[in-house]
């Protein structure tokens with residue numbers, strides 16, 4: 001076998017996910033990147049770094065492998081791996097915003113993202129406006145001279161709202177702002193925001209990328225040529241977003257540890273096959289729920305009745321594995337959550353096992369009383385990759 005390899009960035013998604021950044025170990029030939037559980041590196045004389053490694057907050061070979069694989073998966077210029085999705089978001093916002101700036105956020109964003117922007121960045125002088133991002137003209141109308149970031153989540157958590165990434169990239173760039181897309185629900189297999197004009201992609205790799213509910217992590221992937229908004233200069237010098245994010249990642253230090261990076265990389269390799277099964281199961285579950293008399297509404301972009309169905313069909317390879325539905329009252333929603341036997345009652349999503357939760361009291365409790373409050377009869381399902389007949393039967397008995 002040749003030691004040469006193709007340019008992985010030009011190969012198909014799964015080939016990139018399995019190989020990019022993951023050449024066999026040069027010393028042993030190990031086909032999986034080792035877990036470099038190490039904090040520091042011997043220098044060959046002062047400043048004589050081997051492969052650029054100095055200290056593991058700054059860089060670690062296992063993390064580098066994950067960062068290169070994520071960059072290739074999203075077709076971006078550089079990837080950065082963090083200790084959680086929110087750590088990734090926090091680092092990005094610090095890198096690209098300054099006091100006095102304004103951010104447009106989805107009016108049904110993930111509750112933790114909203115809490116970070118409103119309650120952590122708010123006191124540091126960052127204003128925000130929640131907007132229905134499916135209404136492009138409403139987004140344009142919300143732009144201010146100080147708007148530096150348009151934050152997009154599509155599909156949204158937990159209402160499965162869809163917004164048009166290419167159209168919103170136009171609005172952001174007309175305003176001199178960055179378009180940031182949280183691609184956690186869709187994954188890079190189903191949706192490629194950078195190719196649609198986004199500047200930065202955000203992930204909670206805790207979810208589908210990790211895929212096995214065994215690791216918390218986050219990632220940023222920056223598009224080639226992305227420039228800081230409003231003529232901002234990076235503390236590292238220059239105006240490129242990737243340079244500023246790299247400076248902040250090292251300066252704030254919320255990095256992914258080597259074992260977490262390794263687990264996440266292992267998950268990434270099987271992302272495509274898992275997503276195919278997740279979404280086939282989710283489509284069947286959504287169809288079952290849509291025909292059930294105890295369900296008042298099903299939120300799944302794969303249903304033709306979903307208001308974002310056409311946009312989703314255009315910009316996604318498939319409709320994903322998340323399904324939400326309304327049970328008619330909070331009591332009924334809580335009752336379903338209590339009765340399932342295969343769907344485990346738990347927060348988080350994107351693992352191989354099916355999960356059920358009540359967003360109002362669980363994942364989205366932090367936005368209660370705000371414009372982002374979710375309906376109290378909402379139930380969210382993370383449809384896993386078990387046998388679909390068992391999933392449908394479980395929901396049938398829980399709804400009976």
Ligand SMILES: Cc1ncc(COP(=O)(O)O)c(C=O)c1O
Pocket residue numbers: 084085086087110112113153157182184185203204205206216217218348
């Ligand atoms: C869409 C979305 N973005 C970001 C996050 C935050 O990620 P983490 O929990 O890894 O910090 C979550 C977590 O649920 C999420 O669902």
